[in-house]
Structures are given as C-alpha cells and as structure tokens.
Amino acid sequence: MASFGALGRALSHRDARIFFGASLTAWTGLWMHRIAVTWLAWELTRSPFWVGMVAFCDLAPAVVFSPIAGAVADRMDRVRLTMIAQAAIAAQAFCVALLTMTGLISIGPLLFFEVIGGIAASFAQPARQALMPGLVPRSDLPAAVACNSLCFNVARFLGPAIAGPMIAVFGVVPAILCNVAAYVIACATMPLLRPEAEHIRGHAPEASLLAEMLEGIRYAATHPGIGPIFLFAGITAVLLRGVQEILPPYVERLFGQGAPGLALLTAAIGVGALIAGLWVASRGRTAGATRLAVAGVAAQAVFIAGFVATGWFPFAVACAAAFGASASIHGISVQMLAQSAALTKMRGRTLSLWGLITRACPALGALVLGLAGEAFGMRWPTLCAVALALMVALWGATRIRAWAKHLETT
Numbered sequence: 001m002a003s004f005g006a007l008g009r010a011l012s013h014r015d016a017r018i019f020f021g022a023s024l025t026a027w028t029g030l031w032m033h034r035i036a037v038t039w040l041a042w043e044l045t046r047s048p049f050w051v052g053m054v055a056f057c058d059l060a061p062a063v064v065f066s067p068i069a070g071a072v073a074d075r076m077d078r079v080r081l082t083m084i085a086q087a088a089i090a091a092q093a094f095c096v097a098l099l100t101m102t103g104l105i106s107i108g109p110l111l112f113f114e115v116i117g118g119i120a121a122s123f124a125q126p127a128r129q130a131l132m133p134g135l136v137p138r139s140d141l142p143a144a145v146a147c148n149s150l151c152f153n154v155a156r157f158l159g160p161a162i163a164g165p166m167i168a169v170f171g172v173v174p175a176i177l178c179n180v181a182a183y184v185i186a187c188a189t190m191p192l193l194r195p196e197a198e199h200i201r202g203h204a205p206e207a208s209l210l211a212e213m214l215e216g217i218r219y220a221a222t223h224p225g226i227g228p229i230f231l232f233a234g235i236t237a238v239l240l241r242g243v244q245e246i247l248p249p250y251v252e253r254l255f256g257q258g259a260p261g262l263a264l265l266t267a268a269i270g271v272g273a274l275i276a277g278l279w280v281a282s283r284g285r286t287a288g289a290t291r292l293a294v295a296g297v298a299a300q301a302v303f304i305a306g307f308v309a310t311g312w313f314p315f316a317v318a319c320a321a322a323f324g325a326s327a328s329i330h331g332i333s334v335q336m337l338a339q340s341a342a343l344t345k346m347r348g349r350t351l352s353l354w355g356l357i358t359r360a361c362p363a364l365g366a367l368v369l370g371l372a373g374e375a376f377g378m379r380w381p382t383l384c385a386v387a388l389a390l391m392v393a394l395w396g397a398t399r400i401r402a403w404a405k406h407l408e409t410t
Contacts, residue, residue, distance in 0.1 A: 042252075
C-alpha cells in the first residue's frame with residue numbers, strides 16, 4: 001500500500017473526492033454514449049466511413065473551439081462554465097435518445113448532435129481540468145492529474161462493460177439516457193466544490209478574447225518543453241488513436257463479432273488503461289514522465305500491429321488491453337507534464353490545447369482510417385499508420401533529455 005501513498009494523499013482531500021467522483025460518473029456515461037452512437041451509426045449505414053464521421057463530428061470541433069474555450073476558461077468563472085457545458089452535453093444526448101426512440105434518427109441528425117456535443121465538451125475540458133490545482137496542494141498535483149486520468153480509464157472499462165449487454169438486450173437508447181443522467185449528476189456536484197479563489201478564474205480580462213487565445217497558442221508553441229511534446233503527441237494521436245474511435249468495423253470485418261464483442265474490446269482497453277493508470281498514479285511525480293510518454297507511443301504502435309495482424313479474437317483482446325495500458329501511460333504522462341509546467345494564468349489555455357490533441361487528432365485519424373478502410377480494408381491502412389508512428393517514436397526518443405529539462409519541474 002505504501003506505493004499508492006501519493007494517490008491516497010490526492011484522494012484525502014474532500015474536494016478532490018467530489019471532483020473525481022463526478023468525473024467517474026460523467027465519463028462512464030460518456031463511454032456508454034460513445035459505444036451506443038458508434039454502434040448506431042454502424043447499424044444505420046454499415047459503412048466504416050460513416051462510423052469514422054461520427055467520431056470525427058464528436059471530436060473535431062476541438063480544432064476550432066478548444067483554443068477559444070481555453071481563453072474563456074482563463075477569464076471566466078470555471079465552475080460556472082463547467083456547469084453550462086455539462087448541461088449542454090446532457091441536453092445533446094437527450095435529443096439523440098429522443099430521435100432514436102421515435103424512429104426519426106438518421107445519420108444526418110446523428111452527426112449534427114455529435115458536433116453539438118463536441119463543442120460543449122471542448123468548453124468543459126479546460127474549465128474543469130484547470131480547477132484541479134485549486135483542489136489539492138501543489139505537492140499532490142502530479143498524483144491528482146494521474147488520478148483524474150485514472151478515473152477516465154476506469155470509466156472506459158465500466159462504460160462499455162455496462163453498455164454492451166444493455167445494447168444487445170435493449171438497444172442503444174437506454175445507454176444514451178444513462179449518459180444524460182450521468183452529466184446531470186456531474187453538473188449538480190459542481191456547486192459543492194470549494195476551490196481556492198485564485199484557481200476559479202485564471203485572471204481578469206487583459207485583452208480581447210482573440211488576443212488571449214492567440215497568446216495561449218504562442219505560449220504553448222514556444223515553450224521549449226510543452227510545444228515539442230504536444231507536437232509529438234498530436235502526430236502520434238492521428239496515426240494511432242483513430243483505431244479506438246472506429247472499433248465497430250474492426251470488430252465485425254476482422255473478427256466477425258457483434259455488439260458484445262465491441263463491448264469486450266473496449267472494456268479490455270479500459271482494463272489495461274486502468275492497471276497502467278494505477279501504476280503511473282502511484283509514482284506521484286513528474287521525474288521520468290517524459291521517457292514514459294515516448295515509450296508509451298512505441299508500445300501502442302506494437303500492440304495495434306498485433307491487434308490488426310491477427311484473426312484470433314482472444315489475442316486481439318489481449319493486444320487491445322496492452323494498447324490501452326500504453327495509451328494510458330502516454331496520455332497521463334503528457335498531461336501531468338503540461339499541467340505541472342504551465343504557468344497558472346496560462347493553464348486553461350494550455351490544457352485546452354491538450355484537449356484539442358486528445359479530441360481532434362484521433363478524430364482526424366478515425367476519418368482517414370474510415371476512408372482508407374472503404375478502399376483497402378481495415379488491416380493494411382492501420383499497419384501503415386503503425387509504421388509511421390514507430391518512426392515518430394524513434395525521433396521522440398532522441399529528444400527525451402531536451403524535453404525533460406523543461407517539463408520535469410517537480
């Protein structure tokens with residue numbers, strides 16, 4: 001238990017427990033929703049391209065809105081902004097459920113409402129994450145960041161584990177309605193938080209919203225540690241993370257499985273991510289996190305290659321779990337480094353760019369893989385992406401010391 005002391009310290013704070021409990025609830029609902037809408041898109045179209053478009057419409061709004069959301073989060077009450085954004089996500093999910101229940105759903109409205117949800121999520125992410133340093137002492141922040149990512153990965157296991165059987169028996173509507181309830185609960189917990197005043201709002205407005213947005217982009221891009229590792233993470237997210245966003249075509253075309261198989265694969269990814277996240281969280285420090293971020297990408301590439309190269313579903317499930325573990329190590333490490341290295345007044349804008357990477361880059365990868373999958377099948381385009389990712393990982397390995405000098409501050 002001593003090895004989990006850092007994680008225990010992060011959870012010893014009242015506000016942290018409320019925050020992470022709400023996060024786990026919301027993200028469990030989110031993963032149930034993702035499984036439901038990707039399967040709904042597959043049932044409506046039987047097309048990898050349209051499944052990729054659903055993921056793209058959910059995640060791609062971050063390209064436009066994340067930098068704006070970061071600037072807003074640095075000048076507005078972050079608690080209030082989070083509540084508004086979470087309420088919008090709940091409303092969007094309810095509309096999708098209502099259209100599906102009434103038989104009026106088609107791929108067009110589904111894409112429209114996924115765009116709306118993506119915009120709302122772009123505002124929720126930086127506002128909520130920027131509150132975290134106000135919930136725990138600075139010495140516990142690395143463990144808190146890891147715990148936050150851990151909650152996401154626990155939800156990535158729980159959501160599909162609940163949604164898969166639910167969809168198989170009752171259809172997609174109950175899973176989507178669970179997301180509505182989850183975000184209503186998360187929204188209701190926000191007034192219970194008592195973060196330090198300096199973290200509720202980054203700073204009073206100093207210039208126009210556009211000027212502050214551009215200032216945030218310049219800050220991250222010119223930072224000798226944050227800029228390069230964000231670039232590294234973005235390129236590799238395009239190449240590798242799209243696989244996870246369009247699992248239904250892989251599940252059916254490579255392995256002949258249905259909705260239960262999809263849920264099993266997604267849950268396996270979540271289990272791997274959970275185990276790896278517990279390990280990273282137990283470290284409770286940024287020292288060595290740069291090396292982990294780079295190694296995590298190389299490992300993702302290897303396990304994705306194993307996933308698509310096999311036709312044996314049990315081996316694919318094992319590769320999915322290992323892929324989830326390596327993706328968790330990479331993602332937690334990068335977020336921990338960026339959140340620790342960023343200036344307090346720039347934190348919202350910095351985290352909004354991280355949100356852009358984690359949402360828009362997988363969306364682009366999903367769209368490209370969906371298009372390529374229509375023409376060449378799912379296996380060979382994925383293996384080409386893996387080869388490119390390994391080349392990028394090799395470049396990152398040569399830059400570890402230079403990046404760590406500016407990122408591993410604690």
